[in-house]
Amino acid sequence: MVRIQGTKLVHDGPSLITHWGMSGPAVLKTSAWGARNLAELKYDFKAQINWVGISNEDEVRKLLNRHCYSYDKKKIENSNPFEIPSRLWRYLLLKSELNLTKINGELSNKEKNKLINTLLNDVFVVKGKTTFKEEFVTCGGVSLKEVDMTTMQSKKVSNLYFAGEVLDIDGVTGGFNFQAAWTTGYIAGQLKA
Numbered sequence: 001m002v003r004i005q006g007t008k009l010v011h012d013g014p015s016l017i018t019h020w021g022m023s024g025p026a027v028l029k030t031s032a033w034g035a036r037n038l039a040e041l042k043y044d045f046k047a048q049i050n051w052v053g054i055s056n057e058d059e060v061r062k063l064l065n066r067h068c069y070s071y072d073k074k075k076i077e078n079s080n081p082f083e084i085p086s087r088l089w090r091y092l093l094l095k096s097e098l099n100l101t102k103i104n105g106e107l108s109n110k111e112k113n114k115l116i117n118t119l120l121n122d123v124f125v126v127k128g129k130t131t132f133k134e135e136f137v138t139c140g141g142v143s144l145k146e147v148d149m150t151t152m153q154s155k156k157v158s159n160l161y162f163a164g165e166v167l168d169i170d171g172v173t174g175g176f177n178f179q180a181a182w183t184t185g186y187i188a189g190q191l192k193a
Helices: 025-033 035-040 056-072 084-097 109-121 174-191
Strands: 002-004 044-049 122-127
Touching: 002 025, 002 122, 025 035, 025 056, 056 109
Parallel strands: none
Antiparallel strands: 002 044, 044 122
16 A cells, blocks of 8 residues: 555555666556646655555554464564565565564564554655656646547647647556547547548
């Protein structure tokens, strides 16, 4: 789950951690639905990640306690109750300031609380967009109120046609921007052919 602090933007779904940052359906949906909000924030905000997809802290605590009891002799690094990829699990343990060689049965309540907080409320500072110019979501463009949608012609300037991402259309992941580009391009092209 990805939440943008200070806004109502929140989306569930898988997250992908890449060598340059975060991506995946939850991140892309959040940026698609929040493109205007993020632009207004000048892409300077905090993203809060819930790594386990469970928002109830007591439920996470019960799962962790049950796991620590059932696997009390295993090292926490090798014992992951949340099906989190091992490299990410290791990172989250270190971010929670836990000794990787510690045994599950020896985790104190204070250490469990730190881990639970990291699992549910991991915060990342976002400053700017990628320098690769590979953004999947933009916002803005020619207002749809200024375009005859049956021809894609400008209502203000005759014989000026618009299509694709030059229009103020934001699509979520799954090819919606492509579809908008193809459809509007087709409409404009049919009339000028």
